[in-house]
Amino acid sequence: MKIFPYPMLTPPPFRWHRDEAIAEPKVHEWIRPLHLDGSSPFENKGIDIAILGAPLSRSSISASAASETPDAFRRAWRSFTPYNLEEDVDLTPLRVADLGDVRQHVTDIAQCHTHIRNAMTALRHHLPQTLPITIGGDHSITAMLIKGWKEAHPTEQVGLLQLDTHYDLRPLEEFGAANGTPVRNLIESGTLKGSNVWNIGLHGYFNSRSLKHYADQVGVNGITLKETRKKGIAATIRHALSHLDKEVDTIYLTLDMDVLDLSNGPGTPAGMPGGLRTDELLEAMLIAGAHPKVKAMDIVCLDPRKDIGSITVFTAVNAMLNFMVGVIKRGEA
Amino acid sequence: MKIFPYPMLTPPPFRWHRDEAIAEPKVHEWIRPLHLDGSSPFENKGIDIAILGAPLSRSSISASAASETPDAFRRAWRSFTPYNLEEDVDLTPLRVADLGDVRQHVTDIAQCHTHIRNAMTALRHHLPQTLPITIGGDHSITAMLIKGWKEAHPTEQVGLLQLDTHYDLRPLEEFGAANGTPVRNLIESGTLKGSNVWNIGLHGYFNSRSLKHYADQVGVNGITLKETRKKGIAATIRHALSHLDKEVDTIYLTLDMDVLDLSNGPGTPAGMPGGLRTDELLEAMLIAGAHPKVKAMDIVCLDPRKDIGSITVFTAVNAMLNFMVGVIKRGEA
Amino acid sequence: MKIFPYPMLTPPPFRWHRDEAIAEPKVHEWIRPLHLDGSSPFENKGIDIAILGAPLSRSSISASAASETPDAFRRAWRSFTPYNLEEDVDLTPLRVADLGDVRQHVTDIAQCHTHIRNAMTALRHHLPQTLPITIGGDHSITAMLIKGWKEAHPTEQVGLLQLDTHYDLRPLEEFGAANGTPVRNLIESGTLKGSNVWNIGLHGYFNSRSLKHYADQVGVNGITLKETRKKGIAATIRHALSHLDKEVDTIYLTLDMDVLDLSNGPGTPAGMPGGLRTDELLEAMLIAGAHPKVKAMDIVCLDPRKDIGSITVFTAVNAMLNFMVGVIKRGEA
Amino acid sequence: MKIFPYPMLTPPPFRWHRDEAIAEPKVHEWIRPLHLDGSSPFENKGIDIAILGAPLSRSSISASAASETPDAFRRAWRSFTPYNLEEDVDLTPLRVADLGDVRQHVTDIAQCHTHIRNAMTALRHHLPQTLPITIGGDHSITAMLIKGWKEAHPTEQVGLLQLDTHYDLRPLEEFGAANGTPVRNLIESGTLKGSNVWNIGLHGYFNSRSLKHYADQVGVNGITLKETRKKGIAATIRHALSHLDKEVDTIYLTLDMDVLDLSNGPGTPAGMPGGLRTDELLEAMLIAGAHPKVKAMDIVCLDPRKDIGSITVFTAVNAMLNFMVGVIKRGEA
Amino acid sequence: MKIFPYPMLTPPPFRWHRDEAIAEPKVHEWIRPLHLDGSSPFENKGIDIAILGAPLSRSSISASAASETPDAFRRAWRSFTPYNLEEDVDLTPLRVADLGDVRQHVTDIAQCHTHIRNAMTALRHHLPQTLPITIGGDHSITAMLIKGWKEAHPTEQVGLLQLDTHYDLRPLEEFGAANGTPVRNLIESGTLKGSNVWNIGLHGYFNSRSLKHYADQVGVNGITLKETRKKGIAATIRHALSHLDKEVDTIYLTLDMDVLDLSNGPGTPAGMPGGLRTDELLEAMLIAGAHPKVKAMDIVCLDPRKDIGSITVFTAVNAMLNFMVGVIKRGEA
Amino acid sequence: MKIFPYPMLTPPPFRWHRDEAIAEPKVHEWIRPLHLDGSSPFENKGIDIAILGAPLSRSSISASAASETPDAFRRAWRSFTPYNLEEDVDLTPLRVADLGDVRQHVTDIAQCHTHIRNAMTALRHHLPQTLPITIGGDHSITAMLIKGWKEAHPTEQVGLLQLDTHYDLRPLEEFGAANGTPVRNLIESGTLKGSNVWNIGLHGYFNSRSLKHYADQVGVNGITLKETRKKGIAATIRHALSHLDKEVDTIYLTLDMDVLDLSNGPGTPAGMPGGLRTDELLEAMLIAGAHPKVKAMDIVCLDPRKDIGSITVFTAVNAMLNFMVGVIKRGEA
């Protein structure tokens, strides 16, 4: 019998060959899959960061192949080194493990969600020192991941730093746990306070007026892109982090790739013109990664089949690596 | 309050403008949406053929945008006239109505399936003289549609004429009501006898050996493409129809677009080389449409986003029209 | 006999279904087609803004499918709400009607142009309180639309605010009323004074030197993108508007989508690198829309077939909506 | 002053470099542009075949970039040798000249048509021994080319061998000289008798019933694809040629690329499933080329921008070369 | 230190996860990579078939990404089961190992070729019972592979069964060991007799006349597609095999994917219209695989970047599997 | 015998037709191919700028069709006028000749490199007043071109201004003269001092840490994009030029198109998110072109087959023209 970490996980579908003789690995050689018996790939040392695939997109309002993103990520790693030249930061001291994917069901979405939630709870119990990065899947997973976190840490206050074009506050009665409802789900279930949600990058004509009213009512801090650019992305992110820092124990970072301008992120189900630029996103990730209370993150709503020239997949990987550069810098501060 | 036919239907999302002055309509002008009060668009005359969208593809094993096919169909109608030159058949005497789409839920697949099933039952009760053509969605809908039919006609024997690359006999315990299981679903639920299933076009390396064994056990008539071509597509279809004619009251025709060779049908989640040619498919549809016991049909597993140059969408519309030419010819025989 | 508004118009080819029960319509449900008898869709109230398709692109110098843009617009509306979150402006108080398309002829371009011109004149006579927005088609239509306006308002001085990579001042003797000549057409016909033309966004290597000389001679105000960026797009647009405000009664705004940088607007026949950014365009539209003398506008030279990931179509719709946000703000000032 | 052949022609926009030292030219080196003074490129020897571009597609009913086909042809020549291995025929003994393109106007379609017509008349007068092959452009050019021929040979009976999905018999009153009307144009103008038109490849749902009635009335010989395949393409073409041989002095061959099945010819404005296969087309061209009365041909309605993987452009070039192999074989018979 | 089989091989860049509990593997789980110490993955049992990547395409005349084909193959395996339904043949009794790729150099093409040649020689020495299937790469590798074979079996007569649009007989002086010269290379080096080369599928305008002369001179058996279709592909392949059977000890099968018609194989650097159909290719592979003297094969000149909808990659995998079905059937004969 | 300039050059494969009567040429008519006898196209006047194709990309680490860029350039010229509106600079006073391409070998990369090197040396000897612009090809050519320059000017100090995402300092022992090694090649061969290399635009995760160490050791001035944006692109380029001005006689400018952000330059083998914007690149080129010591330049690593909407090709041509505008401005300073 196979004893891969937790019953709700499956190993990564493929493993990169890793030539032990190579002095400088590329990202796909540096990030290592868990051993099949569930033990750490780092000679039984701890894992700093765990990457978890959540290949679920049948809960997406519009058709989406975001379920293919975890594998698209794994393939794209090959195009990156774990060394950031601009920051002169080497990521290889971080022990990063690929835990594989949360087991999914073809037709039982509720079961998929339960697995995702339980995976996070189990992760927190088994690997409490490890920062989890989940690769979606659609945005419905974020509600599950934070609920799973909360189950493991019931006394914690959790805050949400969200980069998104949308509020994700649509009514649960109508949609269920879909990609349009995770934040409402978290607020209505009492998992988060609305006032501990900071959503940055909202823009354009992609939220109805009633959602804005609901957001205001429950105290969600929605910072539009227009406001963001007035003070700059760096100051805006720092502002949100400093507020959250005062209110919560754990900040969960969620990056909905559709926050990008359509020319910078064509590979999302709902990307639109007028969004964030790539350089703004990359700077945001560096800053968020450096904050010590940011203890988990996810990247969602990236549809690799809609992508053009792999730009969205590469940008998402770059964003994740920038987050890790931030993590490394925590020690320096 | 709007009283559109049955509570589980929504009107077509858009209606083509129809200039009453035009002598020769195109297909999009000839096929008419139901009035919003649910009455016949044909001056209260009966409806010969009803077209129903079943925009469900979250039950697809691999990611699929087959949910977008009903609208892709409606748009593609504009490129066709209702006159088949090769057969010299004018379709306009047929009264064909577009009933709109079965109402879907974003995260409750079981509810979607119930709606689809109920829609068919309701259709049979309210429009018993009408031949329903359902545009999927993925192949999971076929199990629901036939169950719905059977509920309306509990004493009928129903047979299945399936054009497919796959058996669709995967185990229900593992997948639920997905696009890989409809035929097993129908057999295990006692809706159909295995021996009343004729599946034509099976080929290549896309079914496991155990499925073939199961098919043989339950008596499914799987005619591979190699066998089909030995006697020709026309003779093969006629052979299946004549067997079914002896055994059943109603033959349900289901066309999985992935039966086409990948070069002829690039727009399906699972299309592969070595499949049926377009001319073979079109001929099959003419023959099947002409058989008086073929009382319902569907077209499934067409993903318009994967399509190239609209070839698969246009081919599917052409196939549906050829089926109708067959229907018109029934009277002639 | 059908009496749709003016003989030179045809109704929109399709109408979106509009569920009266929905509290918050999306843009495709909010913008309403005229009734088929030509009466207002707003319970006989007036129309604030009229949208008119001018599906003509056979007058384009290079091959163009800009004729397909009006329908591409109508389909894209479905992806937008009529609420701008960044400006916190709800557009639904505006009564916006879709008048359909100007009737075109397949081979008689002059007749197409006459229809477009007459449509504008008729619009001004029948709906004098209505601001017309015309969706091209290629840029040749602008000359017709302004001539039509001038015919209805012969004593008005009309000015042109143009966003374009090109002067559109090529010689009429050589090209006729093509998409390279509308501004020259307007100047040489005495419809506009050259000094009342402000063209913003000119850049690169896409105008010949002689056109620049001609522009200078006739006093066209050509503001290159380099100059624009020195003072910023907002200040540049305001500068042009304030000059025009002093000189003319009506400012006509024309947006040639090729003004966008090719990465932000791939779907135009002549888009090139080095052009305007999306955020600059969107800001310009907000400002122009807010000026009370801007009484008509058009969007031209968008080829949906060349578009990539729908970015140009979505950007153009966004630009139009931003213009309307400006219109709403007029009241506030 | 330049005296390129006829005032209505412009030289090819580019000329391939031709290394005189190369023993075996490729097609782009073998076909030679006329000298700029209008003299033969073959040391003042005669020209066997003249290739003429007619880059007009603004007369196309739907948007089309068929105007780019002459240049797409010239570029594609580079991928072919002038030696057909299957027939063991070397084309290089044929003297083939590229005359360049008929001069076009941007907005005056009638003038474009007059130029095309006059170009053919002039060609017949100046180069009476030369077989002209015209590369469209849309199908409207065929009416002009045959009228031009007839003007040069007023006493000749001319017949038409047409490969097309469509009759091209739409009413002139409605469309003018568009790509849907050339055959009607020729019949109504008395240029051709309907009974001397053989149209092979008609199929599917792409002609209205009234066109079929008109075709029957005027005696057009419309051979559907279904009928064609009953006797085979070779026999069908031979049958048509032998009928025409008895009735006319000159057979004009026109190839509308949309006769191809969409999978074999994606690059046309109106291609559809259920059409001719590539091998059938290539065989037809060999046979038609070999008939001594086939004295002119054209290839139309190829839109290189819609093409996928250049398949339609390459197939059209291949078809033209097969026609030339037929021409060479005339001598042998 | 790692001792992967031969110094000129590198392990496959990635390995599929293989769940030992799965009863019916898919092709990617059934084909197994060699252990990293070079031992058999089949519990030290022998290997029936070895798959070897030769990712070299810098020796291609036109730019080609055929170097990416071995990995594209490995990824595509996931879409196939090892059970052929039409033949009712289960491939899993065959022990098939993936040996990885021949080590390549970025700028020293001669060294790449030497490695490929040596890999084959070493394979024959170490695994004499194993049938090697090499996945190119461009066609230059075939010359190296056969030379490597000959070095291991210097007394054998080797024959070549080639499926190709081209002779591959271009002069070595001009091109060196490129993808246009392998057959000439083999003949001129005395590795093969020209009369033991059977090239099937030659067609169109893609070989110069002088190559045909050279082919005839050296006795190469070039069977054009026209001749092939006269007797059928099955009979043609059998005819070639029966001739070769009399003359040689070993028949090497090489499949140049450009032999396919462009609509069936868009993903090759030189594919053209008028080529082999998919069903013909698949039938040919079944027959060739069944002949006991066919002891090695390769598949070359597939450029996955040019591919459309993965059709060429999937067809090539299907072709390889059909070959293996033939191999299994050898035992039956 | 033909005496085209130097034996290692071939004429451009095609020449644009150039109508002498046209007053204002477009770029393709203004840039003129050398006469076939090697004499100047400018009535025996000197050539200011020579454009040379170096269609070599088989030395690229990853598969690349950069070999097709010289022809893609020549075709793209047609979309540009030689007049820059923003700078009000007319380029036509510059005499710019297209020398054609350096002769390449299919399988002997070293020979290709030797030809490229010799072509530069010869150019310097025969046309010492001419500024050469070489269109690659991959970046390996830069090492050859500078070595060729140095051979002609052995006593000169040469500096390198490089715009690149990469250091191009990989070890020669491993890769040979590939596109990852040219700068190391130049430094290790003593052609350049490391301290005379200024590389601007380095960013992200695309250089290993050891390359950064090597760069620092040999004194290469690597300015990351982060640093560049702190002072602005103009100041950064001026800073580099002013340093180089003090140290060297000749500054060679090399533009690797992958320095662009992937959304602005999708057509390169290694483009990535987080790179330079188009407007930054265009500004840099204006400034570099204006410096009198910049005496040669190249543009490399543009793969037209990967390009999307021609954006990268058009941007590269625009960059080259901006460089020429700078050249014209030299006189003004």
Ligand SMILES: [Ca+2]
């Ligand atoms: Ca979201």
Ligand SMILES: [Ca+2]
């Ligand atoms: Ca979102």
Ligand SMILES: [Ca+2]
């Ligand atoms: Ca199925």
Ligand SMILES: [Ca+2]
């Ligand atoms: Ca199927």
Ligand SMILES: [Ca+2]
């Ligand atoms: Ca314009």
Ligand SMILES: [Ca+2]
């Ligand atoms: Ca413009």
Ligand SMILES: [Ca+2]
């Ligand atoms: Ca036609």
Ligand SMILES: [Ca+2]
């Ligand atoms: Ca046609």
Ligand SMILES: [Ca+2]
């Ligand atoms: Ca070959």
Ligand SMILES: [Ca+2]
């Ligand atoms: Ca070949």
Ligand SMILES: [Ca+2]
């Ligand atoms: Ca470089």
Ligand SMILES: [Ca+2]
């Ligand atoms: Ca680079």
